[in-house]
Structures are given as C-alpha cells and as structure tokens.
Amino acid sequence: MSTRSDWNAWAAGRESARITDWLREISEPDWSATVNHPLFDALAEGRLSGDDFAAYMVQDYGFVDPFTALIGHAIGHAPSMPDRVVLGQFMGMLTSDENSTFQRTFDAFDVPASLREAPDYLPQTRAFRELLHDTGQGGDYAEILAVLVVTEWVYLEWALRVTRVDGLHPLMGEWIDLHDNPAFQEFVAWLRQRLDEEAAALDDTAFARMAERFRDTVAKERAFHDAVLPR
Numbered sequence: 001m002s003t004r005s006d007w008n009a010w011a012a013g014r015e016s017a018r019i020t021d022w023l024r025e026i027s028e029p030d031w032s033a034t035v036n037h038p039l040f041d042a043l044a045e046g047r048l049s050g051d052d053f054a055a056y057m058v059q060d061y062g063f064v065d066p067f068t069a070l071i072g073h074a075i076g077h078a079p080s081m082p083d084r085v086v087l088g089q090f091m092g093m094l095t096s097d098e099n100s101t102f103q104r105t106f107d108a109f110d111v112p113a114s115l116r117e118a119p120d121y122l123p124q125t126r127a128f129r130e131l132l133h134d135t136g137q138g139g140d141y142a143e144i145l146a147v148l149v150v151t152e153w154v155y156l157e158w159a160l161r162v163t164r165v166d167g168l169h170p171l172m173g174e175w176i177d178l179h180d181n182p183a184f185q186e187f188v189a190w191l192r193q194r195l196d197e198e199a200a201a202l203d204d205t206a207f208a209r210m211a212e213r214f215r216d217t218v219a220k221e222r223a224f225h226d227a228v229l230p231r
C-alpha cells in the first residue's frame with residue numbers, strides 16, 4: 001500500500017531513507033520493467049529502424065505536449081521563485097533543444113504532415129496524455145512533482161543504463177544525450193529532493209494521493225513503452 005504509515009514503517013528500518021526511494025520501490029515491477037525496456041536497448045544498439053524510431057517519436061511528442069503544459073502548472077503551483085527558476089530553465093530546454101530534436105526527427109524520417117498535424121495516438125498514449133492533463137488541472141504541487149520525478153527519473157535511468165553502438169544514427173544518439181547529460185542528471189536530483197521535502201509536509205490524505213499518482217505514472221510509462229515497441 002501507499003499510505004504515510006506504510007512509508008513510516010519502511011523508513012523505520014533504514015538509515016537516511018528517502019520518500020522517492022520508497023515510491024520507486026512500491027512501483028515495482030513496473031519501474032524496472034520500464035528502465036530495462038527492450039525498446040531502449042534496440043534504440044541504443046541500432047536495432048530500431050528509422051520508421052520505428054519515428055513512430056515512437058510521434059507517440060512521444062503526444063506525451064511532450066501535455067508534459068510541457070504540466071511544467072507550466074508546476075511553475076504556477078511552486079511555492080516560490082527558486083523552484084520557478086529551475087522549472088523555467090527546464091521548460092526552456094524542452095521547448096528549444098528537445099523540441100528541435102523532434103522536428104528534425106520528423107524531417108529526417110519523412111513523417112508526413114498529416115501525421116504531424118493529426119497524429120493517430122495509441123490508447124496508451126491517450127491514457128498518459130489524460131494523466132498529465134488531469135494532474136495539471138487538479139493536482140497539488142506534490143502530485144505534479146511526483147509525475148515529473150517519475151517521467152524524468154525513469155528516462156535518466158534507462159539513458160544511463162544503455163550502451164550505444166558506434167555509428168548510431170545521430171538523432172538516436174541525440175535522444176539519449178538529452179536524457180543522460182549532466183544538466184539533466186542535476187535536474188532529476190533536484191526534482192527528487194523537492195518531492196522528498198514537499199511530500200514530508202503533506203497531510204495523510206494528500207500523501208496517499210501523491211503516492212498513488214506516482215504509481216499510476218510508472219504504470220503508464222510501462223504501458224506506453226510496451227505499446228510503442230515494434231513487434
């Protein structure tokens with residue numbers, strides 16, 4: 001379960017226990033299934049065709065759109081300027097470097113205008129979009145942070161885990177670079193720190209809601225990557 005008393009019991013036997021470590025643990029087996037997803041090995045080892053990479057990126061752009069809006073909600077819900085600065089800088093990267101990676105990928109692999117303008121989202125993409133939208137509309141700051149911690153920490157972990165082949169397509173290399181670079185590592189460490197702090201101050205109801213949101217986001221990560229894996 002994912003109540004504050006479950007967290008307290010987990011933390012009791014551990015030195016310097018962190019809420020985000022507990023959240024990750026209660027999200028197993030979905031967490032490890034996502035980090036170790038075969039899609040990422042195929043991508044890094046050059047076994048994903050251009051068409052399959054482009055299809056994944058089209059679905060993922062359907063994630064990035066409401067995800068960018070969610071960062072906006074996070075900026076609005078943040079308690080003060082220091083958080084708004086970190087989140088705003090991440091928003092800047094997302095809407096410049098990362099957005100450009102998507103656009104150049106769609107160009108390089110000839111994704112037709114029709115698919116860019118009216119993408120055919122898989123049910124799992126639609127479910128993830130809905131989660132991001134709902135969290136932005138109704139979630140408090142801790143719930144928003146819970147979603148951001150999952151989505152960014154999972155991507156950091158797989159990107160650090162995979163081994164790239166020589167001669168990997170530059171756009172595929174760029175996709176890995178975006179998720180394992182030192183600035184991104186620092187951002188994920190900051191997100192975790194802030195969720196640890198904010199979650200500790202929640203009342204029991206809000207704490208349970210935050211933990212459920214974390215678990216649901218991990219489940220949706222796994223389902224999304226299962227759905228986009230070519231077979």
Ligand SMILES: Cc1ncc(CO)c(N)n1
Binds near residue numbers: 060064155221224
């Ligand atoms: C589905 C998904 N989760 C996380 C990230 C990282 O932001 C991403 N690009 N796509």
